[in-house]
Amino acid sequence: MARSITTLVLAALSVGLTFGGADAADKVRVVTTIPDLKSLTEAVGGDLADVESLTRGTQNFHEAEVRPSMMLKLRKADLLIENGVELDSWVDVAVNGANNPNIVRGARGRIEISRGIPLLEVPSTRVDRSMGDVHPLGNPHFSLDPGLAPIITQNILDGLVRIAPQHRAAFEKNRAAFLAKVDEQMARWTKAMEPMRGAKVVAYHPSFIYFVTRFGLTQVGTVEDRPGIPPSPQHLVNLIHQMREDRVKAILVEPWNDIKLATRVAEEAGAKALVMASAVGAVKGADNYLAAIDYNVTALVNALR
Ligand SMILES: [Zn+2]
Numbered sequence: 001m002a003r004s005i006t007t008l009v010l011a012a013l014s015v016g017l018t019f020g021g022a023d024a025a026d027k028v029r030v031v032t033t034i035p036d037l038k039s040l041t042e043a044v045g046g047d048l049a050d051v052e053s054l055t056r057g058t059q060n061f062h063e064a065e066v067r068p069s070m071m072l073k074l075r076k077a078d079l080l081i082e083n084g085v086e087l088d089s090w091v092d093v094a095v096n097g098a099n100n101p102n103i104v105r106g107a108r109g110r111i112e113i114s115r116g117i118p119l120l121e122v123p124s125t126r127v128d129r130s131m132g133d134v135h136p137l138g139n140p141h142f143s144l145d146p147g148l149a150p151i152i153t154q155n156i157l158d159g160l161v162r163i164a165p166q167h168r169a170a171f172e173k174n175r176a177a178f179l180a181k182v183d184e185q186m187a188r189w190t191k192a193m194e195p196m197r198g199a200k201v202v203a204y205h206p207s208f209i210y211f212v213t214r215f216g217l218t219q220v221g222t223v224e225d226r227p228g229i230p231p232s233p234q235h236l237v238n239l240i241h242q243m244r245e246d247r248v249k250a251i252l253v254e255p256w257n258d259i260k261l262a263t264r265v266a267e268e269a270g271a272k273a274l275v276m277a278s279a280v281g282a283v284k285g286a287d288n289y290l291a292a293i294d295y296n297v298t299a300l301v302n303a304l305r
Helices: 002-019 035-048 068-075 091-098 146-163 165-196 209-214 233-246 259-269 289-304
Strands: 028-032 049-053 079-082 110-112 200-203 218-222 250-253 272-275
Touching (some): 035 049, 035 146, 035 165, 079 091, 079 146, 110 146, 146 165, 146 209, 165 289, 200 209, 218 233, 250 259, 250 289
Parallel strands (some): 028 049, 028 079, 079 110, 200 218, 200 250
8 A cells, every 4th residue: 555655655756746836956057149049949949948038029129129137037047049130139148148158159159049040031133231221131021020930930949949959859849830820810811911912011121021022012112212211301302203093001010119200291192100019029019929929810800901
């Protein structure tokens, strides 16, 4: 009797150790530069990863300010996941201040998500950075294109496995389950967007080019003169003219853009200014990856139908 109780207790303990929540010490401590990558890392890491983001979705990532709080987060990180393509190159300054050799460029604990991403809007001529163009290597705003979720989560998986190879099977299982959910939603999103195929849109900053291209829409212009460069009056006159000609119905706006200006341009052109979920957490109701994409699909369907 005593023996069988011991066996039961041992069995319960081992079940607890194998299937129960991972204790804090065993979790991979991950820091991502942007919240979209946090949401995707949580999907792959499950309860085996503790994930923090250095920025919030309501921020313009191009202009993130390096703060001591960022360095504190980075100091304890096992893995740093960055977007790349110069969206978040400020993270190098934060890493310098964090004194954590695990996550310096080239270290095992450093992953760049743009690896393997087919970039759009790669300049054909050299961009003069002194002019202030913030997309010198191509467009870095790919994280909310659901069609790229397989590549992005593969890169995340590779990073997690490097740090915690013993959890490979769990990470792979989480990723497969998540991608199945993305596929399921994708079928619904594609159907909802189908009537809008071929519609022309304008963006304030080209943050949605991967998203609109994925669903068959065409971006015919931007409010900014070039990425990161405010519009000249002449540029706005030309843009309004072009929007009327192309029957553009929507200007896609990030929450921190000059909404008044976007609204004025939209009104003059007979269109609407649509504040979009430019990132996870950018607007209410976009608190995770799937919800953010869902928000954008719904906003576009309502504005363009
Ligand atoms: Zn940008």
